Amino acid sequence: MGALIVAAGLLSFGARAHAAAPPASTTSQGLGxxxxxxxxxxxxxxxxSSTVDLGFHIDAGEFVQHVHIVPLVEYWKVxxxxxxxxxxxIGSDVNVDFPVEGGRLTPYAGGGLGLHFVKADAPPGFPAGGSSxxxxxxxxQGGIKNQMMPNLGIFGEVKYNxxxxxxxxxxxxxxxxxxxx
Known part of the structure; x- marks a missing residue:
């Protein structure tokens, strides 16, 4: 009798947990x-010296749940x-989301590879000369993102190249x- 009560309790807990879970979105899974x-x-x-970094990125989707591919381009000059x-x-990052139940903010961590086209320009007659x-x-990198609206998200991250x-x-x-x- 005790085992039957425990089994019924586990079934009702599982049914409530399944009903409370948000439906899986097919639009956010898969590459594209x-x-x-x-x-x-x-x-x-x-x-x-420190300077401003500008760039753009593409959300290329998930290849497994919570693992995103992010091709990107960044540029700075000082x-x-x-x-x-x-x-x-020019590179690509792979970010792993760590969703927080009931939270609006989603922490993430990741890494990636990139080709860096580094250039140093020196005026004529400068001893060091230029190089490319x-x-x-x-x-x-690691950061936090917030999906503010269904089609707009913001993020902040710290990255080391x-x-x-x-x-x-x-x-x-x-x-x-x-x-x-």
Whole structure:
């Protein structure tokens, strides 16, 4: 009799938990062109002054639940001691969401790879001269995002790019416009 009461209790708990769970959205799962967004923030590159970082990204969807693919482009440029240093990065991140039950904010962590087109321009006669390099970079990031409306989300993140001779700490914020279809 006691086992029957326990089984009935577990069944009713499972039914309530299933009824309380939000329905799985088919629009947010799977790969595809799900949204487009912009980002802005500060970058502190190794060996140069802090400056503004600008970029845009694509929400390419999820390949498993809560794991997002985010292709992106970021650019910054800073002048120091007569030398202009710039970095154009084209890459892709993989972010893992950690949804909080009943919460509006969703923490995430991730990493990615990017090609960094680093350029240093020096005026004529400057001893260092100019240079241009293409380097592979690895980055890690963590942040918080908030889906404010069904088609608009905002985020803030801290990112560190490991690029030889040009490691970069970035503090970014931005938005993503999600296509609803």
């Amino acid at each position: 062109f799900r949204g487009l967004g912009a980002r802005i923030g500060f970058v502190d590159p190794e060996g140069a 002048g120091a001691s007569g030398v202009d240093v710039s970095d154009l990065m 390099d293409t380097k592979l970079g690895l980055n890690i 490991f690029v030889s001779d040009r490691n970069q700490l970035k503090i970014l914020g931005g938005f993503t416009y999600n296509f609803i279809y």
